[in-house]
Amino acid sequence: MIESLRYIAIGIGATLTITSSAFVIGAILGLPLAALRRSQFMVLRAMARVYVELVRSVPPLVWLFLVFFGLPQAGVSLVPLAAAILTFSLIAAAYMSEIYRGGLAALGRGQWEASSAVGLSPLDTARFILGPQVFRVVGPTMATYGIGLLKDSALASTIGVVEITFRAGAEAQRTGSGLTVFLTAGIFYLLLSLPLALASRRVDSRLRARYSIA
Amino acid sequence: MTVHSENGLTRPMLTAQNVTKTYQQHVAVNDVSLEVSQGEVVSIIGPSGAGKSTFLRCMNFLEVPTSGTVTIGERSITIGPDHKSPSRKEVAALRRGAGMVFQSFNLFPHLTVLRNVSLPQERVLGRSRSEADERSRALLERVGLSQKADAYPSKCSGGQQQRVAIARALALDPPVMLFDEPTSALDPEVGAEVLAVMKELARDGMTMIVVTHEMAFARDVSDRMLVMADGGVLECGDPRVIMKQPTHPRTERFLSAVLDR
Numbered sequence: 267m268i269e270s271l272r273y274i275a276i277g278i279g280a281t282l283t284i285t286s287s288a289f290v291i292g293a294i295l296g297l298p299l300a301a302l303r304r305s306q307f308m309v310l311r312a313m314a315r316v317y318v319e320l321v322r323s324v325p326p327l328v329w330l331f332l333v334f335f336g337l338p339q340a341g342v343s344l345v346p347l348a349a350a351i352l353t354f355s356l357i358a359a360a361y362m363s364e365i366y367r368g369g370l371a372a373l374g375r376g377q378w379e380a381s382s383a384v385g386l387s388p389l390d391t392a393r394f395i396l397g398p399q400v401f402r403v404v405g406p407t408m409a410t411y412g413i414g415l416l417k418d419s420a421l422a423s424t425i426g427v428v429e430i431t432f433r434a435g436a437e438a439q440r441t442g443s444g445l446t447v448f449l450t451a452g453i454f455y456l457l458l459s460l461p462l463a464l465a466s467r468r469v470d471s472r473l474r475a476r477y478s479i480a
Numbered sequence: 481m482t483v484h485s486e487n488g489l490t491r492p493m494l495t496a497q498n499v500t501k502t503y504q505q506h507v508a509v510n511d512v513s514l515e516v517s518q519g520e521v522v523s524i525i526g527p528s529g530a531g532k533s534t535f536l537r538c539m540n541f542l543e544v545p546t547s548g549t550v551t552i553g554e555r556s557i558t559i560g561p562d563h564k565s566p567s568r569k570e571v572a573a574l575r576r577g578a579g580m581v582f583q584s585f586n587l588f589p590h591l592t593v594l595r596n597v598s599l600p601q602e603r604v605l606g607r608s609r610s611e612a613d614e615r616s617r618a619l620l621e622r623v624g625l626s627q628k629a630d631a632y633p634s635k636c637s638g639g640q641q642q643r644v645a646i647a648r649a650l651a652l653d654p655p656v657m658l659f660d661e662p663t664s665a666l667d668p669e670v671g672a673e674v675l676a677v678m679k680e681l682a683r684d685g686m687t688m689i690v691v692t693h694e695m696a697f698a699r700d701v702s703d704r705m706l707v708m709a710d711g712g713v714l715e716c717g718d719p720r721v722i723m724k725q726p727t728h729p730r731t732e733r734f735l736s737a738v739l740d741r
């Protein structure tokens with residue numbers, strides 16, 4: 267039992283690496299993507315839209331296989347961990363951009379208009395006015411998405427990334443006690459997602475108490 | 481008090497020439513021209529949908545006119561028959577000429593009152609933080625809100641928020657102030673605080689264009705009244721004269737409707 271625990275725990279590193287990298291990269295790439303959705307040029311808007319819809323309508327596992335098994339045919343071979351990070355980052359970017367878009371829409375036109383009227387540049391408006399408010403609005407949603415990402419990262423086991431689920435599978439085969447092994451894996455995921463859930467709730471209620479943002 | 485441009489003493493502070501704004505098929509503002517001298521207060525009245533807000537927003541290019549010329553001080557933008565959009569730089573330069581106050585205040589809710597007034601000064605005028613804060617505090621004092629400097633907008637009443645919005649606009653030292661129904665979202669008593677601040681501004685010689693339904697304010701404070709309906713100008717002149725003897729039957733109908741309320 268303890269031995270299984272130790273064995274599976276080795277996978278935590280890869281699980282966290284995939285989740286946190288994809289979260290951060292997705293959160294960053296989601297910004298320009300959300301901005302493109304509001305571009306004054308129709309072509310750019312359409313391209314961003316197509317990207318988001320495409321990413322969301324194909325299962326993550328298929329994207330993972332496309333990157334890992336498909337890209338080598340195009341001359342790009344990635345080690346499993348890199349393939350997983352790339353895939354989940356690109357997927358996360360699409361979802362994050364949608365989360366940002368929702369937050370922006372919730373702010374309404376007034377903030378943008380007031381910023382324009384006082385002469386703030388679009389970049390300053392994003393940085394000082396819209397950005398901080400959007401993050402306050404979407405923070406909890408992003409945390410929820412982060413938990414989803416943590417769970418999705420288990421898919422990386424299918425291409426051989428040595429993360430929690432992969433280790434659990436191997437251990438189950440070795441010991442033949444699937445129940446305890448996968449229960450252990452489940453508890454690991456639970457423990458990893460708990461801080462994120464708690465933090466988001468704390469931050470959310472603190473901010474709500476301080477500013478009542480519409 | 482007011483020096484009208486007709487007497488040749490001053491050049492107009494703000495000029496709108498043949499400003500037209502169409503949305504798809506709908507003509508919101510139809511070939512409206514207006515000249516405002518330095519220190520002059522012009523009120524714009526008219527029924528809902530007349531195009532008052534749209535016209536006002538064309539003055540600082542919050543709406544880009546479909547055609548026409550807007551000049552504030554030295555800066556001018558013309559939208560010609562080719563409807564070519566002005567560059568961002570041109571628009572930014574023109575906007576420096578006009579502060580704007582909205583019906584819904586539009587303060588930045590994540591910033592304190594002081595930061596609301598200081599941030600634009602720092603980013604747009606390049607003032608240092610201490611310089612900006614000093615100016616902000618002076619303006620907050622002027623609108624009677626020194627004690628609210630460190631509060632967030634959500635902790636201010638509507639009237640207080642609107643006075644902060646006025647301070648925020650004034651902080652950029654614009655030669656002209658544009659007001660779009662600044663008191664329409666407020667209870668009458670609270671609106672009175674805001675109107676008092678505006679009255680004082682006018683007395684201090686600020687050039688102002690005010691879209692309003694406050695007829696007493698329009699009559700007592702403005703030098704000129706522009707009556708709009710269906711995107712056009714019904715009449716323009718001395719507010720007392722217009723309110724006593726409107727020349728247009730539509731003005732008469734509108735006036736009796738608002739004065740009855």
Ligand SMILES: Nc1ncnc2c1ncn2[C@@H]1O[C@H](COP(=O)(O)OP(=O)(O)OP(=O)(O)O)[C@@H](O)[C@H]1O
Nearest residue numbers: 503506507508526527528529530531532533534535
């Ligand atoms: N973004 C827009 N798209 C389409 N039509 C618009 C838009 N903005 C304004 N309009 C139309 O233009 C006309 C003038 O609107 P505007 O808001 O300028 O009127 P207003 O005189 O300010 O009215 P109110 O007293 O209700 O504020 C209206 O018929 C309105 O429906």
Ligand SMILES: [Mg+2]
Nearest residue numbers: 532533534661
């Ligand atoms: Mg209006």
